[in-house]
Amino acid sequence: QVQLVESGGGLVQAGGSLRLSCAASRRTFVAYAMAWFRQAPGKEREFVSGITWNGGSTYYKDSVKGRFTISRDNARNTVYLQMNSLKPEDTAVYYCAADRRSSQRMSVRLEDYDYWGQGTQVTVSS
Secondary structure, three states, X not given: OXXXXXXXXXXXXXXXXXXXXXXXXXXXXXXXXXXXXXXXXOOOOEEEEEEOOOOOOEEEOHHHOOOEEEEEEHHHOEEEEEEOOOXXXXXXXXXXXXXXXXXXXXXXXXXXXXXXXXXXXXXXXX
């Protein structure tokens, strides 16, 4: 089992920035593809961004391209999501997820991820 703990959420005005962090409890994290998902009230959880095990490839939902950046520091067992130019429609609970079955996949499907964090709230005011 791997525990994932997100942090860095909060309340920010539109146009502002936040950096989310997701710390993994075990070193095996370094072999996993990782992703960030989000869930807004009344909506389904959706893929935001993914990253391969070594950070060599990344993938983004269209609406966040150019504004969000995913990265990872395997020495610290941590994945990050830098969010700039935030919009009210980015308001959601953000979750990190680990795909223990693949180091490369960056799947957009929830069922392809084995471990999830508890989520961190991001609220963007207009």
